Amino acid sequence: xxxxxxxxxxxxxxxxxxxxxxxxxxxxxxxxxxxxxxxxxxxxxxxxxxxxxxxxxxxxxxxxxxxxxxxxxxxxxxxxxxxxxxxxxxxxxxxxxxxxxxxxxxxxxxxxxxxxxxxxxxxxxxxxxxxxxxxxxxxxxxxxxxxxxxxxxxxxxxxxxxxxxxxxxxxxxxxxxxxxxxxxxxxxxxxxxxxxxx
Amino acid sequence: xxxxxxxxxxxxxxxxxxxxxxxxxxxxxxxxxxxxxxxxxxxxxxxxxxxxxxxxxxxxxxxxxxxxxxxxxxxxxxxxxxxxxxxxxxxxxxxxxxxxxx
Numbered sequence: 239x240x241x242x243x244x245x246x247x248x249x250x251x252x253x254x255x256x257x258x259x260x261x262x263x264x265x266x267x268x269x270x271x272x273x274x275x276x277x278x279x280x281x282x283x284x285x286x287x288x289x290x291x292x293x294x295x296x297x298x299x300x301x302x303x304x305x306x307x308x309x310x311x312x313x314x315x316x317x318x319x320x321x322x323x324x325x326x327x328x329x330x331x332x333x334x335x336x337x338x339x340x341x342x343x344x345x346x347x348x349x350x351x352x353x354x355x356x357x358x359x360x361x362x363x364x365x366x367x368x369x370x371x372x373x374x375x376x377x378x379x380x381x382x383x384x385x386x387x388x389x390x391x392x393x394x395x396x397x398x399x400x401x402x403x404x405x406x407x408x409x410x411x412x413x414x415x416x417x418x419x420x421x422x423x424x425x426x427x428x429x430x431x432x433x434x435x436x
Numbered sequence: 437x438x439x440x441x442x443x444x445x446x447x448x449x450x451x452x453x454x455x456x457x458x459x460x461x462x463x464x465x466x467x468x469x470x471x472x473x474x475x476x477x478x479x480x481x482x483x484x485x486x487x488x489x490x491x492x493x494x495x496x497x498x499x500x501x502x503x504x505x506x507x508x509x510x511x512x513x514x515x516x517x518x519x520x521x522x523x524x525x526x527x528x529x530x531x532x533x534x535x536x537x538x
Contacts, residue, residue, distance in 0.1 A: 249538075256534065264530075265522050272520045282526055289530045293537065355501075355508035363516040370517060384478060385513035391480055410474060413509055420509075 245297065252296050259305040260292055266306065266387055267313060273382055274317050274375065284321060288313040307389065311397045314379070322375075351417045357424040369419040377412035384409055456494070463498040473503045477510060 247255065267288060271281035291312050292299070299308055370381060383389045383397060394409075395402045463469055469492060476485050492499040 261527065261530075264527055268522045268526065269520050278520075278523070281520075282523060285526060286530055286533065290533060290537070293534050351502075351505060353505060355504040358505065358508040358512055361512060361516070363518050366512050366516045367518045370513065381513065385510050386517060388514075391478065406471075406475070409478070410471075413506070416509065417505070 247297060247301075251301075252293075255296060255299065255301055255305075256293060259301070260289065260309060263306045263309055264289075267309060270310065270313060270382055270387070271317070273371065273378065274314075275321060276371070280321060284313060284316060287316050287320070291316065304393065306387075307393045307397055310383070310387075310389075314397055351414070351421065353417050353421040353424060358420060361420065361423065365420070365423050369416055369423065372419055373412060373415055377408065377415055380405065380409045381412050381416065459495055459497040459500060461497050463496050466498060469496070469499050470502055473499060474506055477503070477506050 264285065267285050268281055271284040271288075272278070275281050275284060288309060292309055295312075299305065370378060373381070379398070380394065383394050384391075389397065391402050391405045391409075394405045398405065400408075472482060472485070472488065473492065475482055476489055482488070489503075493503060
């Protein structure tokens with residue numbers, strides 16, 4: 239939520255913004271919530287909470303700016319504050335831990351993958367989805383935002399409250415992890431990878 | 437022969453269409469090149485990016501392979517990930533909650 243309360247919208251303006259700029263994103267919001275929680279009821283609650291908060295704080299939304307990014311930020315914060323804590327699943331690896339683990343950006347970029355583009359294109363939707371869902375939540379999140387929802391680095395930085403450089407490197411790592419999983423699938427399915435004969 | 441070189445050679449031999457005699461088999465600056473390619477694929481404008489990209493794809497096999505793999509990953513994520521249908525009454529219940537809150 240933006241920090242400055244710019245002005246007060248009239249009741250009519252609030253309805254217009256809510257219906258015209260917020261509600262059209264319900265599909266993306268629900269899918270984001272579901273990919274975070276893996277539970278239909280939790281996803282529903284998370285989306286409802288997000289829309290309630292959006293309505294309460296509507297005066298801090300500047301009409302005509304990116305409503306989708308604004309809503310995603312609220313949803314992601316609600317998830318961290320309310321859902322991550324009470325989640326029945328054991329906590330996945332945390333942002334900081336992971337980022338300390340991979341402390342060298344440069345070394346990470348040196349990695350080349352044996353996975354082939356054609357093998358990736360041959361994969362089924364379920365395989366792609368499973369690989370994505372298997373990533374730790376912080377890595378999963380950046381891929382959802384960038385590749386499924388098409389947010390820019392700058393928008394992602396705002397949604398996640400992290401610097402653009404961190405967005406870029408986290409995304410790069412997330413895709414590398416995804417490639418590792420896909421490579422495993424490719425090998426078990428007998429699709430070609432370049433190092434099969436190693 | 438270094439591992440990467442052997443692999444690259446294999447790709448070249450296996451897939452003639454993807455290879456070009458013009459392309460070098462070893463990239464001198466993988467880290468910088470791959471970062472650049474990934475930024476371009478993510479739609480982040482890099483000054484002179486298109487020219488640089490064309491040059492890399494024409495002349496460097498590791499860059500060529502990396503670009504196409506990264507492109508495929510983005511493409512399948514965008515088009516193949518299973519979508520969760522939004523529950524029928526969700527929008528309605530949100531509107532009701534807002535109504536009640538007023």
